[in-house]
Amino acid sequence: MNSESTHDSARDSAGADFIRAIIDQHMVDGTYEGRVHTRFPPEPNGYLHIGHAKSIVLNFGIAEQYGGKCNLRFDDTNPEKEEMEYIQSIQEDVRWLGFEWDGLYYASDYFEQLYQFAETLIQKGLAYVCELSADQIRETRGTPTEAGSNSPFRDRSVEENLDLFRRMRAGEFPDGSKVLRAKIDMAAPNITMRDPVLYRIRRQHHPNTGDAWCIYPTYDWAHGQSDWIEGITHSICTLEFENHRPLYDWCLDALGAAVPNRPRQIEFARLNIGYTVMSKRRLLELVREGHVSGWDDPRMPTICGMRRRGYPPEAIRSFCRAIGVSKTNSQIDIAMLEFHLREDLNRRASRVMAVLDPIKVVIENYPEGKVEQIEAENNPEDPTTGTRMLPFTRELYIERDDFREDPPKKFFRLSPGSEVRLKHTYYITCTDVVKDPVTGAVTELRCTYDPESAGGSTPDGRKVKGTLHWVSAAHAVDAEVRLYDRLFSVENPSDQAAREDVDYKSFLNPQSLQVLTGCKVEPGLREATAGTTFQFLRQGYFCPDSRDSSPERPVFNRTVSLRDSWAKIEQGGGTA
């Protein structure tokens, strides 16, 4: 079923999560006759995000692990919010993450059957057509501490209910005028069980069924039965559905579902990550109000945003596996995500040189017009990736921050009189600093090189502490580089906003995107295409932007920076 690419790491020695423990037990006692069938059931009302990835990895991962199946099912019971655009993007994202579904279904595929089930319910005296308005239903539902009261329509005859329900379907009544309700218990302590609505009248064009229906089932009526129809064994969902499980079971019982063909609902805690928001409502809002450039803005926690940012699917998968599955409401440290990102990229990203904030270096004793080809390894973590040639000339660019006229303690990069190594090649020594006569800003560094140091070491064996990345001025390609940072400047935007009674958007990080122009990258990068993430040596991982980059005008997104212990030293030391 699933592709081999998802096997990327065996489960470690830790015990299986509680869901797998339940399945293990089912395997032992034969509850489902050895069958495991899960499903990933997104509502097509938004783009998938990293929280969905957790669920995808869980559901598809379980199917794979137990030799079972996993369906992709669109939970399209509410045509008001659902769109084709989302149906497309969701499939794209699931596939990109590396999974292939066994069956592709829509809850709407079952509308007829669901309708028939509802008639069965009516016939059993377990559902009735209620004519109370939405407001009246709310008012008679009671509160957490007070029981609700019965609807005056609760005790209609089976015949009347059947007739009314059929006429609802036939379109004889206006939107919102009637609903079908389950007849359970208006005094139930669990509010979900107080005669929940099963069908509503809504003349709304449906992306899949068009105008075939004017009544639509609610989630509660559609979900469990869809699971049942598909032969799902383990219906895994998030914690907020825990209160609905009794209803899920009630529906199945009412229809006579029994093991081994009776789905079991299991709830786990949804993923939360610091410094971002995860609800589709809020993500939609950020898109609609233009706080980000779209669902695929590289700052978004959406799958498409992360893809554009340069995350490989493997990194997302290994993160999802590492965080575990439990029922504890938790929030994962963003550092955990970044760790798995770097771990993956370190292994596979080609090393290249790019100068983000260039300052010119002129090597005075290097012949004018001479061009040497320097051999550079592509990835020290993987020698099979070979080497490439890099042009070296008298005029180069290095990182402005790699030079200090007045170097702090333990700074072992370039400063007047100091000697450093240029990565893959010569040692250079700074001999003079050229400044703008009016601003005093450093505009150019004059250096000398040691011809004996070709290849990065000298016959006399002297050491240099610093190694800098560089690019030949004449050969460098100009590029735009976008540095991304966390979307929000506080760890819990939603919680904090609620506490301080302000809008969560007031915590948007104004520094979340910094655009650098005039960056100088090595020549080969002109040909780079989206989908490949590189390591810009000593800086971080970057990828060509899938929308805006072109050979004529390369644009790179910073996926994540490299860990930087010097920055820590400098910060800590400076303030101490």
Added chain:
RNA sequence: UGGGACGUCGGCAAGCGGCUAAGCCACCGGGUUUUGAUCCCGGCAUUCGGAGGUUCGAAUCCUCCCGUCCCAGCCA
């Protein structure tokens, strides 16, 4: 003040009555290094929300208490 669920290191998370409470991230040292990256080595909960109790023995069982989350959509 109703019901449901959850509380083990800064963040995740194993543990299911009996070795000195796994592992990962973060953090703090130290080593290697032509990326101050990677890699390697070491440190990091006498304690499991709290208080009682059962037991030879409890994070694991019982009682009470405290805290957090979810539920009053014709959303999912």
